[in-house]
Amino acid sequence: MKTPKISEAVIRRLPVYLRYLQHLHEMNITTVSSLDLGQHLEMNPAQIRKDLAYFGEFGRKGIGYDVEYLIAKIKQILKLDRRLNVALVGAGNLGTALSNYNRYTNEKMKIVAIFDSFPEKIGTKIGTVKVQPIQELAKTVKEQDVKIGIITVPATEAQKVADQMVEAGIKGILNFAPITMRVPNHVYLRNADLTTELQSLAYYIG
Amino acid sequence: MKTPKISEAVIRRLPVYLRYLQHLHEMNITTVSSLDLGQHLEMNPAQIRKDLAYFGEFGRKGIGYDVEYLIAKIKQILKLDRRLNVALVGAGNLGTALSNYNRYTNEKMKIVAIFDSFPEKIGTKIGTVKVQPIQELAKTVKEQDVKIGIITVPATEAQKVADQMVEAGIKGILNFAPITMRVPNHVYLRNADLTTELQSLAYYIG
DNA sequence: TAGATTGTTAATCGATTAACAATC
DNA sequence: TAGATTGTTAATCGATTAACAATC
Incomplete structure (x- = not known):
C-alpha cells in the first residue's frame, strides 16, 4: 500500500526512531524489536509497529527489525535520502x-x-x-x-x-x-x- | 471548578492566544470574540472557547472577551504572574x-x-x-x-x-x-x- | 518445535467540532 | 427587542492501545 493518510504525529515520531536507530547502529547492534525501542524511547511498542507499518513491512515476525535496513527505510520515507x-x-x-x-x-x-x-x-x-x-x-x-x-x-x-x-x-x-x-x-x-x-x-x- | 485534567495540547495553545491578545492590546483593541481569534490564529472558535472555559468564565455572552482581563487570566493560568x-x-x-x-x-x-x-x-x-x-x-x-x-x-x-x-x-x-x-x-x-x-x-x- | 515478535484488526480513549440554550 | 456570542453538551473524528493470528 502507498501512504493512506499519515498524521503529523506519526511523521514527527519517525526522526525520533531514526535517531535511536542510528545510535544502535553506531554500537554495532544489528537487530531491534519494537519492545526494545519502546522501552528506550518510553513509547508504546504497538504504536511504533503501527507507525512503521503505514509505510511497509519492514520487520520480521519473531525476529524484529534490522537496524540498518530500518534506518534506510525511515530516511527514504522522510525523503532524507535526497538532496x-x-x-x-x-x-x-x-x-x-x-x-x-x-x-x-x-x-x-x-x-x-x-x-x-x-x-x-x-x-x-x-x-x-x-x-x-x-x-x-x-x-x-x-x-x-x-x-x-x-x-x-x-x-x-x-x-x-x-x-x-x-x-x-x-x-x-x-x-x-x-x-x-x-x-x-x-x-x-x-x-x-x-x-x-x-x-x-x-x-x-x- | 478548579482544573479537571487539562491536556498538554490545551496548555500549548494558551501562549499562542496570549501572544495575539498582547498584540491586540498594543493596538488598543479592548474586546475580542472567539470568532475573531479563530480567524486570526486559523483555529476553530469552539476550541478556543472550550480551552478557556476549562479555567473559568472569562467572556461575556453577546460581547466577547475583554482583552486585558483575558491576558491577565492566561498569565495566571500559565503561572507567568509569579517569579x-x-x-x-x-x-x-x-x-x-x-x-x-x-x-x-x-x-x-x-x-x-x-x-x-x-x-x-x-x-x-x-x-x-x-x-x-x-x-x-x-x-x-x-x-x-x-x-x-x-x-x-x-x-x-x-x-x-x-x-x-x-x-x-x-x-x-x-x-x-x-x-x-x-x-x-x-x-x-x-x-x-x-x-x-x-x-x-x-x-x-x- | 517452542518462543518471540511482527502486522493488523478491534476496542478504547481522548481531542476536536457542531450545535444550541442562556444571556449580554 | 434583535443580534451576537459565550459556555457547555452532544456528536464526530482521530489517535492510541490491546489483542492475537501469522510466521520467523
Missing part, C-alpha cells in the same frame, strides 16, 4: 546555531545560503557559507534550487521575510519568530516558537 | 539566543544563571548574566531558587548535565540536545530538539 537545500534568513545567534547543526554531518539536507539585512553581517562566514544581503534571496533560491526557508529574524521582520520566501518560490517555511504568519496554502508552514515553548513550561512547574 | 527562575547550561549560540529572548521584557520568567564547561566562556557576560563554571550549578540553583533548567550543550554532555540538574533539585528541564534523556518521574521533561523538527519537515517538501 534538500535550505536557506536561512537571520544570521543571529539562533540562525548561527541552526547553521552549525548539520555542518559536519553527511546529511542530504543542507543550509546552502544565509541572509541578513545587517550590513556588518554581510560577507562574514558561518561555517563555509557566506552571509548575503536579503535582496539576493530570490536570485539565490532559484540558482541553488532552495526548497526550504528558515526564519530566525526578529518578529517585526518575520512576515516580510516570509512573503519574500513565498515570492521566491520556496515550498516550506520553518518559522522561529513569535508571530502568527500568513502564507498561501501551497506553502507548508511550521512554527517552532521557543517563547511559547518556554511559557507553556511554566504551567507544569510554578 | 520563575531559570538556569541555562551551554553558552553556545543556541544558549545565547535563548538568553537574549526575554532580556528586555518584563516577564517574570527569567534566565538568572548561565553555565558552561569551556574555560574561555567562564566570566564572560550574556546580557547581564555572567557565565559560571558548571561546577557551581548546584550551589547557584539553591541560592537563586532556580526551578527550570535549559540544556543547550552538545548531545554527548546532555545526560550528565540533566543528572546534575536533577541532583540540584530542579523541577523541570527543557532539553535541546538530540538525545532521549532519562529523568526521574518527579522532574518534568520537555524536548525541543531542532534536528527532529527539521527532519520531519523534509517529508512535507521533498
Whole structure:
C-alpha cells in the first residue's frame, strides 16, 4: 500500500526512531524489536509497529527489525535520502546555531545560503557559507534550487521575510519568530516558537 | 471548578492566544470574540472557547472577551504572574539566543544563571548574566531558587548535565540536545530538539 | 518445535467540532 | 427587542492501545 493518510504525529515520531536507530547502529547492534525501542524511547511498542507499518513491512515476525535496513527505510520515507537545500534568513545567534547543526554531518539536507539585512553581517562566514544581503534571496533560491526557508529574524521582520520566501518560490517555511504568519496554502508552514515553548513550561512547574 | 485534567495540547495553545491578545492590546483593541481569534490564529472558535472555559468564565455572552482581563487570566493560568527562575547550561549560540529572548521584557520568567564547561566562556557576560563554571550549578540553583533548567550543550554532555540538574533539585528541564534523556518521574521533561523538527519537515517538501 | 515478535484488526480513549440554550 | 456570542453538551473524528493470528 502507498501512504493512506499519515498524521503529523506519526511523521514527527519517525526522526525520533531514526535517531535511536542510528545510535544502535553506531554500537554495532544489528537487530531491534519494537519492545526494545519502546522501552528506550518510553513509547508504546504497538504504536511504533503501527507507525512503521503505514509505510511497509519492514520487520520480521519473531525476529524484529534490522537496524540498518530500518534506518534506510525511515530516511527514504522522510525523503532524507535526497538532496534538500535550505536557506536561512537571520544570521543571529539562533540562525548561527541552526547553521552549525548539520555542518559536519553527511546529511542530504543542507543550509546552502544565509541572509541578513545587517550590513556588518554581510560577507562574514558561518561555517563555509557566506552571509548575503536579503535582496539576493530570490536570485539565490532559484540558482541553488532552495526548497526550504528558515526564519530566525526578529518578529517585526518575520512576515516580510516570509512573503519574500513565498515570492521566491520556496515550498516550506520553518518559522522561529513569535508571530502568527500568513502564507498561501501551497506553502507548508511550521512554527517552532521557543517563547511559547518556554511559557507553556511554566504551567507544569510554578 | 478548579482544573479537571487539562491536556498538554490545551496548555500549548494558551501562549499562542496570549501572544495575539498582547498584540491586540498594543493596538488598543479592548474586546475580542472567539470568532475573531479563530480567524486570526486559523483555529476553530469552539476550541478556543472550550480551552478557556476549562479555567473559568472569562467572556461575556453577546460581547466577547475583554482583552486585558483575558491576558491577565492566561498569565495566571500559565503561572507567568509569579517569579520563575531559570538556569541555562551551554553558552553556545543556541544558549545565547535563548538568553537574549526575554532580556528586555518584563516577564517574570527569567534566565538568572548561565553555565558552561569551556574555560574561555567562564566570566564572560550574556546580557547581564555572567557565565559560571558548571561546577557551581548546584550551589547557584539553591541560592537563586532556580526551578527550570535549559540544556543547550552538545548531545554527548546532555545526560550528565540533566543528572546534575536533577541532583540540584530542579523541577523541570527543557532539553535541546538530540538525545532521549532519562529523568526521574518527579522532574518534568520537555524536548525541543531542532534536528527532529527539521527532519520531519523534509517529508512535507521533498 | 517452542518462543518471540511482527502486522493488523478491534476496542478504547481522548481531542476536536457542531450545535444550541442562556444571556449580554 | 434583535443580534451576537459565550459556555457547555452532544456528536464526530482521530489517535492510541490491546489483542492475537501469522510466521520467523
